[in-house]
Amino acid sequence: MEDQWEMGLPLPEDLTPISQSLISPGLALAFGITPDNTRAQFDLNLHDNCSTYSPSEENLESLSLRLFSGRSDFDCSNRMRRGDSFVNDEVNSGSKDDGDENGLNRAVKRPRLVWTPQLHKRFVDVIEHLGIDKAVPKTIMEMMNVEGLTRENVASHLQKYRLYLKRMEGLSSEGQSNPRRDTPMFDCDGFGSMTMPHPHPPPPQQQQQCNSLPLMPMPMVVPPPGAAYGFGHLGLPLPSSSPSGYCGLESGAYNMFWNRQRG
DNA sequence: ATACAAATAT
DNA sequence: GATATTTGTA
Numbered sequence: 001m002e003d004q005w006e007m008g009l010p011l012p013e014d015l016t017p018i019s020q021s022l023i024s025p026g027l028a029l030a031f032g033i034t035p036d037n038t039r040a041q042f043d044l045n046l047h048d049n050c051s052t053y054s055p056s057e058e059n060l061e062s063l064s065l066r067l068f069s070g071r072s073d074f075d076c077s078n079r080m081r082r083g084d085s086f087v088n089d090e091v092n093s094g095s096k097d098d099g100d101e102n103g104l105n106r107a108v109k110r111p112r113l114v115w116t117p118q119l120h121k122r123f124v125d126v127i128e129h130l131g132i133d134k135a136v137p138k139t140i141m142e143m144m145n146v147e148g149l150t151r152e153n154v155a156s157h158l159q160k161y162r163l164y165l166k167r168m169e170g171l172s173s174e175g176q177s178n179p180r181r182d183t184p185m186f187d188c189d190g191f192g193s194m195t196m197p198h199p200h201p202p203p204p205q206q207q208q209q210c211n212s213l214p215l216m217p218m219p220m221v222v223p224p225p226g227a228a229y230g231f232g233h234l235g236l237p238l239p240s241s242s243p244s245g246y247c248g249l250e251s252g253a254y255n256m257f258w259n260r261q262r263g
Numbered sequence: 264a265t266a267c268a269a270a271t272a273t
Numbered sequence: 274g275a276t277a278t279t280t281g282t283a
Contacts, residue, residue, distance in 0.1 A: 112275085112277075136266080137267070156275090159268070
């Protein structure tokens with residue numbers, strides 16, 4: 001059962017290697033995984049400010065491996081730090097591909113991250129396995145192990161996620177016979193946890209016994225182009241689950257999922 | 264100096 | 274509304 005997730009995944013040699021690991025050796029050890037082939041290969045669905053990029057082409061797979069045009073070492077280094085005011089400590093200044101036409105070392109803007117259901121699912125999985133007390137942005141980011149994902153990406157998402165949890169909490173304690181109780185309109189990957197969050201925090205898990213988790217080694221399965229996506233929340237028919245178990249939206253956020261009822 | 268959470272901005 | 278950025282604080 002524990003190796004079932006591997007079925008249908010691309011072979012290691014089919015995957016483009018990624019230059020940088022976001023998981024610490026300690027975490028990797030704690031999870032009993034080998035750092036080489038376990039990095040998340042998420043399509044981060046990054047949107048440029050100017051052009052919205054839709055990964056519906058056959059180039060999806062290659063796009064999913066790196067963030068933006070040719071660089072994977074983006075990291076947080078292009079952001080201003082508090083106190084001082086450096087713009088961009090980008091190393092290869094003077095090159096023409098840094099988006100700077102004038103030779104000035106301008107800050108390069110990181111595209112906006114879109115939290116796809118896949119990404120969000122991993123986020124939730126990590127949180128649930130960490131326990132609320134240990135679920136802080138940095139740890140979550142490390143355990144998610146998604147290339148290019150920053151701590152502030154996670155922090156921002158976490159802030160909203162906590163808001164969501166609070167809403168649900170107040171909701172469940174409010175009216176017991178509440179008709180508005182979330183019926184899971186779908187239980188596909190990534191959605192169920194959003195529509196039906198755990199009412200109670202999962203039992204605190206110890207790091208040492210976490211190696212049984214199917215959490216880490218889970219490269220994203222890219223659906224074939226033109227595949228029917230899960231629009232169950234819109235009342236559209238769900239595709240019969242594919243053998244690989246893929247079920248989700250390839251592009252676009254899950255947005256409307258957690259904005260159910262509002263006060 | 265760093266990371267967090269909350270507040271605010273885009 | 275979603276995500277980013279700033280602000281206050283531990």
